[in-house]
Amino acid sequence: MNDYVNPLRAPQDRRLPRVAGPCVLVIFGVTGDLSRKKLMPAVYDLANRGLLPPGFGLVGFARRDWEDQDFAQVVHDAVKEHARTPFREEVWQQLLEGIRFVSGTFDSDESFEKLRETITDLDSARGTGGNHAFYLSIPPSGFEQVMAQLSRHGLAERKVGNWNRVVIEKPFGHDLASAKELNRVVETLFQPQEVFRIDHYLGKETVQNMLALRFANQMFEPIWNNHYVSHVQITMAEDIGIGGRAGYFDGIGIARDVMQNHLLQLLALAAMEEPTSFEASQLRTEKKKVLAAARVPGRYDLHTARGQYAAGWQGGQQVIGYREEDGVAADSSTETYAAIRVDIENRRWAGVPFYLRTAKRMPRRVTEVALNFKRAPHLPFTATDTEELGTNALVMRIQPDEGVTLRFGAKVPGTQMEIREVSMDFGYGGSFTESSPEAYERLILDVLLGDPPLFPQQEEVELSWQILDPVLDYWSSLDEAPEEYRAGTWGPRSGLDMLARDGFVWRRP
Numbered sequence: 001m002n003d004y005v006n007p008l009r010a011p012q013d014r015r016l017p018r019v020a021g022p023c024v025l026v027i028f029g030v031t032g033d034l035s036r037k038k039l040m041p042a043v044y045d046l047a048n049r050g051l052l053p054p055g056f057g058l059v060g061f062a063r064r065d066w067e068d069q070d071f072a073q074v075v076h077d078a079v080k081e082h083a084r085t086p087f088r089e090e091v092w093q094q095l096l097e098g099i100r101f102v103s104g105t106f107d108s109d110e111s112f113e114k115l116r117e118t119i120t121d122l123d124s125a126r127g128t129g130g131n132h133a134f135y136l137s138i139p140p141s142g143f144e145q146v147m148a149q150l151s152r153h154g155l156a157e158r159k160v161g162n163w164n165r166v167v168i169e170k171p172f173g174h175d176l177a178s179a180k181e182l183n184r185v186v187e188t189l190f191q192p193q194e195v196f197r198i199d200h201y202l203g204k205e206t207v208q209n210m211l212a213l214r215f216a217n218q219m220f221e222p223i224w225n226n227h228y229v230s231h232v233q234i235t236m237a238e239d240i241g242i243g244g245r246a247g248y249f250d251g252i253g254i255a256r257d258v259m260q261n262h263l264l265q266l267l268a269l270a271a272m273e274e275p276t277s278f279e280a281s282q283l284r285t286e287k288k289k290v291l292a293a294a295r296v297p298g299r300y301d302l303h304t305a306r307g308q309y310a311a312g313w314q315g316g317q318q319v320i321g322y323r324e325e326d327g328v329a330a331d332s333s334t335e336t337y338a339a340i341r342v343d344i345e346n347r348r349w350a351g352v353p354f355y356l357r358t359a360k361r362m363p364r365r366v367t368e369v370a371l372n373f374k375r376a377p378h379l380p381f382t383a384t385d386t387e388e389l390g391t392n393a394l395v396m397r398i399q400p401d402e403g404v405t406l407r408f409g410a411k412v413p414g415t416q417m418e419i420r421e422v423s424m425d426f427g428y429g430g431s432f433t434e435s436s437p438e439a440y441e442r443l444i445l446d447v448l449l450g451d452p453p454l455f456p457q458q459e460e461v462e463l464s465w466q467i468l469d470p471v472l473d474y475w476s477s478l479d480e481a482p483e484e485y486r487a488g489t490w491g492p493r494s495g496l497d498m499l500a501r502d503g504f505v506w507r508r509p
């Protein structure tokens with residue numbers, strides 16, 4: 001056996017903590033919800049876990065007329081309310097020294113000059129090495145101006161030994177053409193390897209575990225194909241409505257909001273071939289291949305469904321319908337439920353439909369990827385024995401009850417041969433003592449480390465739009481509102497029919 005390991009090619013020792021080097025993180029749109037609930041707490045959690053260097057600075061940029069201390073207070077409150085790890089005064093004090101705020105607008109040269117001065121001061125005060133990450137937590141309509149200003153004020157200049165990166169949030173455009181345009185704008189200033197696109201599902205432990213489950217084990221991959229699998233169901237259900245997010249959501253709809261990105265990424269990870277390694281380029285090659293082979297079969301009337309929630313009951317409370325939500329037009333035809341069938345035209349998956357569904361105001365919050373297997377080719381039992389036998393399923397439970405379930409038939413104790421469906425469960429909570437980091441912790445750390453595997457590349461984004469665009473065009477060509485479904489139910493009739501026609505039913509997760 002050859003046990004020589006080339007030290008230059010040996011993977012980094014994963015047992016050593018991955019600690020970011022000195023740098024400044026600039027967040028545009030720092031007064032938004034995402035920043036308060038996810039980004040600031042994630043920065044603190046990283047600091048608390050010792051994964052940020054002493055030479056770290058955080059700069060907030062927004063319109064508000066705030067001083068540094070006002071912003072620091074906002075960060076402090078956000079951390080106290082939303083951080084995953086306990087609050088420790090000494091960690092906070094260390095972070096606080098590097099917190100700055102720049103009050104300004106995207107069209108103001110003066111604001112960006114102030115930003116440049118602030119960053120330069122921080123660079124020398126904190127020894128950040130001139131490394132800067134610009135996080136655009138803003139609507140894409142602002143990207144062009146921000147790029148122009150960063151360029152004009154020399155904020156993304158590459159000097160020997162330092163780095164500049166830009167982080168953008170989904171949705172990456174609203175169709176293929178706009179996604180290309182958005183990318184053109186971002187790449188006027190940044191090289192492709194400097195652009196980090198956040199799809200926060202890829203930062204979830206359970207999503208990464210799909211790769212571990214498939215490729216670190218011998219027993220799953222041999223049955224992971226059309227010889228054994230009858231169909232795959234990918235569900236992302238939320239119990240919440242759109243709350244205060246009408247401004248963002250109403251013009252977009254749920255297919256653009258989460259199907260184009262989160263659900264199609266889940267599909268790619270579930271269906272792709274084994275990459276030669278987990279380096280970004282290898283992983284992306286396999287994801288791109290499978291996305292390029294995926295399409296919604298042409299009968300969009302039969303193989304897609306959309307819906308909009310009407311008033312109903314949720315968790316014992318009466319809730320309003322989508323059209324009654326604040327900021328939503330009374331005749332809005334935006335979908336809050338979307339389901340599509342995707343066929344993957346390759347040897348592994350030919351004949352195995354993948355069904356994707358997502359919705360607001362479903363009975364509960366759950367995301368899962370379920371492989372449903374074919375029936376055993378022969379059952380040496382009577383029909384009565386197997387009345388309660390379903391089909392085998394392997395369910396990757398992404399959230400909230402993180403783990404994996406295997407469903408199969410077992411004999412009911414007794415003198416008869418009666419077979420009933422049972423489950424075998426792996427739960428993160430029961431098997432590991434550490435709690436999973438938040439997706440944003442992992443992703444922000446990876447940005448600061450310049451580690452790209454968990455960030456979708458532009459080509460993946462474009463392939464995903466290619467899958468979805470024809471469906472969106474079809475929906476918008478229909479001169480009718482989406483079918484209503486009562487809040488707190490599993491969606492509209494057309495969603496159920498879509499599967500029933502193929503001889504399947506949606507799982508009740």
Ligand code: BG6
Binds near residue numbers: 238257258367
């Ligand atoms: C976001 C969507 O990407 O994901 C939201 O814009 C959605 O509409 C959210 O609520 C759900 O994220 P998670 O991690 O709670 O499943």
